[in-house]
Amino acid sequence: MTQHTPALRLEGIVKTFPGVRALDGVSFSVLPGEVHALMGENGAGKSTLMKVLGGIYQPDAGRIFIEERETVMRGPLEAKAEGVMFIHQELSLAEELSVAENVYLGELPRKRFGRVDWATLYARTDAILQKLKVRFDARTRVGELSIANQQMVEIARALTVNAKAVIFDEPTASLTDAEKVVLFDVIADLRAQGVGIVYISHRMEEIFRITDRISILRDGAYRGTLETAATDEDEITRMMIGRSLDLSRNAAAPDLGPVALRAEGLSCGHLFEDATFEVREGEVLGFYGLVGAGRTEIAETLFGLRTPTAGRILLKGDEISLGSPVEAIARGISLVPESRKEQGLVLGMNCRDNITLPQVDDLTAGPFVSDGAEISIYDQYRDRLAIKSPSWRTPVGNLSGGNQQKIVIGKWLSMRPEVLIVDEPTRGIDVGSKSEIHNLLRELAKQGYAVIVISSEMPEVLHVSDRIVAMYHGRIMREFTAAEVTEDGLIQAISGLTGDAA
């Protein structure tokens, strides 16, 4: 491979933000036809490095070479013209427009007099969508798609031009296994065509499955490059965080209390129907299913955000009806929502205020919010979750994606709710912090809290849950205990292959 000239090469890139040195002289190169993983903890500088390459940030120092030609990327336009395509970590779509218009944003095919060539546009887009095996067409409005499908639209962009290099910044964070498989096929295709690929992810199994080499960043500095075939998880982890991780599951049998929360025949229109399940104090209940299976909607109903059309919710044996999250929180139910940007965070607000937001009423000294109380909560969760932020005053929007997610988790953990529901809690979180979050969830359960974990990552559900509920098409198909669950059984259940609903 080394005989090729690199598709792209970065040399000595430095980038500082007020209060942070995000990149400290990073060098990095990708060969044509190679899938090169970029790894590092949350906030290590991966996205920033790629944004420099994509022309979104201007580096303070350093040089960029495309096929060994030095280039200055003044903006995304230049990057695109150089054949560098960028799939962003955060969705970057115009929701009111059609899928096709989003895929070809900035380069709609034209006819005379500046008219859009709709026929070509739709034909080309549909061809790409077909490769991606998605079930929506080019004319669909993006706002109507689920997050996973929106992510697929982002990915489709990479296939519009003959790119020299494609950057995928955590593309699988909101995909489920089915779409992941498609994505990996796409990446394999691109690779076969000689495109250089940068792949950012926190999921080890993906890294080992599709990448050729791995470069590691730590605190904005380059740590080295490994051949994927010649390394293992432990080595990578050590380079990333400086220590090994103990990933073994705490096998002690859970100490179960009485039923904390029970749903009986709960339905909400066609979103989900006739759901019956319960979670006990001291238990972690997992929900597993494909995207759109209705898990999020159940969580939202338990949190007072949807009015059930049938069925009842029992909290410690008493039937409750929740008009709003205010009431749910008052009764000790909390939800870590699935979309951090839309539902989880006020991006313009600082880190501390975001964490304390749901309990700000209780953190007062006289009529005023107590600075001290707030800062102590912030400090506690910053340390627990290893949140990397220049200070509590930093607006959350300036944090790296993973650190933003940690803020959302911290916000709800600090409430110490009796029933904690977490929806895709570790989306975009690095391996170290992920296991820390898992430990935290387990620990909460051990202290007698009831925890519901919704996840589309099978290892995650398997790892943290005492029991697992499998959903398909708005219905609960089966319930597994930790002892009886197998990967195959789960997959069958969520694909609707088992007839017996629990």
Next chain:
Amino acid sequence: MADTALKSTAMKSVGGLLARQGILVAFVVFMVGFALWNPRFIDIDNVFGVIRSSAILGVMALGVTFVVIGGNLDLSVGSMLSFSAIVVLDLHENPAFGPALAIPAMYAMTLALGALNGFLIGYLRLNSLIVTLGMLSAIHGLTLTYSGGQNMDIANQSETWFGVFGRGSALGIPVPVLIFAGLAALLGMILAKTPFGRKVYAVGGNGTAATFSGIPRARVVFATYLISAFCVATAGLIQASRTMGAQNTVGQGLELEVLAAVILGGASLLGGSGTIFKTVIGVLILGFIQNGLLLAGLEFYVQFVVTWIIIILAVWLDIATKRGKLWSPIA
């Protein structure tokens, strides 16, 4: 060695101040400019005079700051001001009320209008621009119906203590200035320090996330409109007391001026950002520009043009210092 370190931290904090308070810097620059042009500009009487006449706009702007930070607009404040001034004057003249009852009654009626705004926008989730624009028109109709289209005047101006709110002074400071300052301090504290203030920022910054955080969004928005109405009522009181009479149109057009002051202070129309202190600066900039240009003896239309240029320069300076670049990075 220590000296240079001290200097550099001093430089940094000056730079930091510049970045955070670009609008304040703009304010100082204009003040100095005007003072050089006409020294009477910084005459203490003139300064108090300007603050006093800015007080009406200023008090309204304090309330609108809450609404804007909460992510909405309030275009009904001008017509609401006319309403409250007319009502308080009419009730003042009504022997059954007199000043002591007229004032609370007027507050109650104005707050009712604010509550209507708040209900429609907070609880029914209707678009604030159109609702308050509709209210602008409807309240104007209400005022005309109430007054029969007539001006309201206090007949015996020498026999009432009503004038104290607009004309009085305490410790040598005009009462409107005291009210403005007091209210600014109170509301500033509420916004910056209390849980309610925090919720206003959250609701304006990201309403969905606020709801997910258990913040009663509708109630918070409702409250911002009540605060806005309270401020309008106070401004109406000052206005009525100052002129001891009012036309049905006395507040016409003020809504945009108020909004200009709030935005000039740096609040974002999208919600979630802004402070009372900055709004006060915005109000003072507008007040002193008007006064300075008047003192400079310019024709009113030249004043228009100069005001235009100054507003844009002020906001430009503000954001340019924040992003550390003069020109916008948009391609």
Next chain:
Amino acid sequence: MRDERLKTLLKGGAIWGFILLELVFFEVAGRIWSLSGNAFVDLDNMLLLLKQAAPIGIIAVGMTVVMINGNIDLSVGATYALAGIVMLDSMSWPFMEALGAGAIPLAWGFALLTGALLGLINGLIVWKTGVDAFIVTLGAMLGFRGLVFMYNGEQPTYHLDWTMVDIAEAEILGLQTPALVFLAVVLGVWLLMTRTVHGRNAYAIGDNRDAAVNAGLRVGPHILINFVLIGVLAALSAVAFYSGSGSVNPNDGMLFELWAITAVVLGGTKLTGGRGSIIGTLGGVLAIQLLRMGLGHIGAQTETVNLVIGTILIAVLFLDRQLNRKGAEELKI
């Protein structure tokens, strides 16, 4: 799919349903209260309506584009007045007087040029300084008005040219020139926004500016073009109106921006950009003008007119919201 389509039709249709309601109401109420005893829904009256809706309507079309693009323009009223002044004043420049009737199209050209120039100023400031369009055009509302007064002091600017008036009052199929211009603008800009690359990009920029930037769209020039467009349309509105009236008062056009924005939002355009339609705006404009005309028809008093217009605006919004409810499955946020 058909269900979907019906739903979108119903959603966009709120304003048209309301227009229908107005027609029925004023027709019936007019029979009871109107003194003249004439029918309200009558061809001549409806053609007149279209003509009367033109000045605000043409501007509202431009406003739709700017708002879809994620900006706003509060200075249109002043642009309208200044373009009118330039047009009428230019008619009395010596070389123009020498041209006779040939001066008329030239005067129109000057007016449009003025509008383009003022739009260019706003657009450039928004683009290059990054100051929010709301502030830029709020300032310009004042500044342009200052220019209006500078031109001719407080005096109205007038030039009554009966040829020009006759052109303005000319009819095709009963439609007078301003109405024709209005309809042409609606059609043209509708095509622009739905069929051209520029139009679609304007939507994308208004919807998610960061996404547009990331995709390499040149956001600045698009914004600039749209400001020039609304400037030209404000001037075109002045051309259509002042050709027929021959005199500009320096206060003309005040509050036009608010009425235009109202019509645009009633027509379903999102205030924050990204969504909106020209046809919806046409509906919004007609609804407002119908309301004014109808209230006059039934002899409502000034205070009633104000009260009713305000209430109706809110009511339409409320109805629209009810129509757009998703039912039991809705997320309560």
Next chain:
Amino acid sequence: QSYTIGITQNNVGVDSYQTTYEQAFIAAAEANPDVDVVVLDAGGDVARQIAQIQDLVQQDVDAMIIWPTNGQAVIPAVREAYRAEIPVIITNSNIAEEGFDFVRSFSGPDNITQGQRAAEIMCDRFKEKGIEDEAQIVEVTGQPGYTTAIERSEGFQQRLPEVCPNVTLLDSQPGNWNREDAQQVMEAFLVQYDDIDGVYSGDDNMGVGALNAALAADRAGDITFVGATNFAVGYDAMERGEYWGSIYQSPVDDAEAALQTAIDVLEGEDVPFLNYFDTPKITQENMDEFDRPVF
């Protein structure tokens, strides 16, 4: 025989004068069993007024009365009425000469004369005080661009040098028919000029605003305040001796004259083209001859 008469007014509700005019007009029409009226308000907007004229033509009224928002801009619309053979009467402020051909009569006050008379009142007062050779004055005008504001200011500025050639007009700023605005303008004048002997305001409402400012600065005693359109507040201030003089103009007379002119035209009587009603001077000295204005 019964007539339908349409009227489109300038901007009702902007001040008491126009409101009282409207009420007096409706009252006068109701008192006359032969007359029905359609009352419209242009809200100060020329475009809307033109539309209303067209609506009235469409409704085929017998006669129409117009209080023009703009003396030129309505001419083509008036021509439409003329072509539809509807007699047009202009009220309160006249339209431009090009339109005279299409109009039957004008009924209203003479604003130029009013401005001239105000100058005379001011000058006479200075002569009484013996300061006619050194006096300095300021002017607060109405809303820029409105005929009434322009004409009053014109009349005043043209007549003053004729009667008192040595009086200096220091400054003139608009008070927009608004008392608060006038008060702010006057406050700035008081800071800027140490010696002010007289203030002329486009109407009493603004005059009282200026007076308030001077009272607050303790300088009212030295200043002669002269206004126009005597409002009740102005009348009261005169009574208290704080305000010197004004022009007496009754909206009731104004409205009744307009309606009568329209009826006369419809009855086929011979009506003069310019129908000015008298607007006399009123000062502290002769105010007992006048009733307190109702607005």
